[in-house]
Amino acid sequence: xxxxxxSSAVRESLPEQMNLIHAGxxxxxxxxxxxxxxxxxxxxxxxxxxxxxxPLYEVLPIDSEEYQLLCRIxxxxxxxxxxxxxxxxxxxxxxxLMDSFVARQxxxxxxxxxIVMRDMGNFAMLNQHTEKIERIATIGxxxxxxxxxxxxxxxxxxxxxxxxxxxxxxxxMPDEIAYIRVMMQEIExxxxxxxxxxxxxxxQDMTWTMVSVSEVLGHLRAWLDEExxxxxxxxxxxxxxxxxxxxxxxxxxxxxAHLARNxxxxxxxxxxxxxxxxxxxxxxxxxxxxxxxxxxxxLFDRIFDVFYTTKEKGTGLGLAICQRIVADHGGQIRVSSKxxxxxxxxxxxxxxxxSPQVIHERRSS
Numbered sequence: 001x002x003x004x005x006x007s008s009a010v011r012e013s014l015p016e017q018m019n020l021i022h023a024g025x026x027x028x029x030x031x032x033x034x035x036x037x038x039x040x041x042x043x044x045x046x047x048x049x050x051x052x053x054x055p056l057y058e059v060l061p062i063d064s065e066e067y068q069l070l071c072r073i074x075x076x077x078x079x080x081x082x083x084x085x086x087x088x089x090x091x092x093x094x095x096x097l098m099d100s101f102v103a104r105q106x107x108x109x110x111x112x113x114x115i116v117m118r119d120m121g122n123f124a125m126l127n128q129h130t131e132k133i134e135r136i137a138t139i140g141x142x143x144x145x146x147x148x149x150x151x152x153x154x155x156x157x158x159x160x161x162x163x164x165x166x167x168x169x170x171x172x173m174p175d176e177i178a179y180i181r182v183m184m185q186e187i188e189x190x191x192x193x194x195x196x197x198x199x200x201x202x203x204q205d206m207t208w209t210m211v212s213v214s215e216v217l218g219h220l221r222a223w224l225d226e227e228x229x230x231x232x233x234x235x236x237x238x239x240x241x242x243x244x245x246x247x248x249x250x251x252x253x254x255x256x257a258h259l260a261r262n263x264x265x266x267x268x269x270x271x272x273x274x275x276x277x278x279x280x281x282x283x284x285x286x287x288x289x290x291x292x293x294x295x296x297x298x299l300f301d302r303i304f305d306v307f308y309t310t311k312e313k314g315t316g317l318g319l320a321i322c323q324r325i326v327a328d329h330g331g332q333i334r335v336s337s338k339x340x341x342x343x344x345x346x347x348x349x350x351x352x353x354x355s356p357q358v359i360h361e362r363r364s365s
């Protein structure tokens with residue numbers, strides 16, 4: 001008994017070497033006593049108590065699939081290698097890569113099984129993310145392949161229309177000139193659509209500089225205020241003058257313009273667009289908030305899909321482009337809506353050195 005107590009005391013200290021392992025490690029004895037060998041193991045089992053040794057029934061519900069699985073592993077001396085297991089504990093559902101090894105516990109000599117569990121996150125969300133990336137890549141390849149085939153004839157048509165317009169002006173034919181200008185506008189719309197598709201098709205060549213958020217919004221402000229005035233919408237800016245981040249200025253202008261236009265078009269007369277920016281621990285966060293009707297929760301997963309739109313004349317590319325620009329800058333974009341009003345939050349690293357994409361590039365160079 002004294003030996004067992006001593007072993008427990010040693011286990012309670014959680015040796016730091018075990019915490020360096022990027023996996024949860026547990027030992028389950030034949031009498032179903034679970035020993036959590038490191039902090040990650042406690043996280044995977046949602047175990048919040050200080051002690052690291054407890055009967056299995058105290059850690060997991062007896063009627064849970066996870067409890068039954070561990071009981072079978074130790075009862076039948078099962079040895080798994082890279083087994084993908086759905087794991088639910090503490091209300092969190094994830095998938096883990098599980099290895100099990102029949103062995104005796106080092107200090108006590110108890111017979112049982114060592115289990116190593118590596119968190120792989122939520123497969124369903126991962127599959128959705130992968131499918132979305134594949135769809136965007138497919139559209140990008142299509143856009144890149146046909147862009148020149150579309151633009152070349154459009155340029156020719158546009159050139160001849162301009163010549164025809166000049167001749168009609170000399171002949172004083174205003175009605176025909178109006179038709180020509182409508183056609184020119186439609187050509188410009190197609191050109192703009194091709195440009196947006198190309199933006200999704202491949203990473204853009206970016207010029208990285210220190211960009212002032214207030215200056216970018218100041219450059220767009222006249223246009224934003226005019227667009228808001230047309231719809232009877234009020235604009236509010238709460239952006240510190242000193243707030244900066246390392247980014248491509250042109251991309252930031254495009255990002256802010258898309259999100260602001262999206263918010264303005266979501267509101268009726270009397271609405272209010274609030275653009276608020278702040279610094280958050282090495283990051284810059286910019287909120288674009290509207291007072292529109294909000295977005296139903298069941299559409300949250302679709303609003304960033306390419307070609308998905310609820311607007312009569314929308315292309316369904318605006319938010320997908322925003323997501324691409326933010327991702328190229330190593331950031332994230334979030335959306336929140338509680339039945340009334342919507343807020344899009346852009347979170348970007350202040351400098352490239354804090355961007356995951358740049359860290360990856362350094363490792364591969």
